[in-house]
Amino acid sequence: MRTCNNHPYWHNQPMRLTEEEKQNPLLVFKEFFECFHLNDVRDQLWNWLVEVVSSPNSISSEPLERSNHFYLYEKIEALIEACYVMKSRQPPPLQNEDVTPVVAI
Numbered sequence: 019m020r021t022c023n024n025h026p027y028w029h030n031q032p033m034r035l036t037e038e039e040k041q042n043p044l045l046v047f048k049e050f051f052e053c054f055h056l057n058d059v060r061d062q063l064w065n066w067l068v069e070v071v072s073s074p075n076s077i078s079s080e081p082l083e084r085s086n087h088f089y090l091y092e093k094i095e096a097l098i099e100a101c102y103v104m105k106s107r108q109p110p111p112l113q114n115e116d117v118t119p120v121v122a123i
Contacts, residue, residue, distance in 0.1 A: 047105035056102050067091045
């Protein structure tokens, strides 16, 4: 599993996507929502946020830092919901067809 990479080359490049996923990002949405229900993701994100903001010796000791974490949480939640909507709008595959259509980037 990769962690954060601070090399400048990777700053605005996908690090976790395979070549196939880069060509067809909907594959990532499909796999994600096969593993997680939307409400479970919301719950988990909220639990992470609560831990970050309220734990002793938290990385969020300053009000601005806490505010930034809440803002990021809201944006990640909206991003996940948008992915869910995009994935849900995809037509179901035809019988015996496992290939997801390629989306232009």
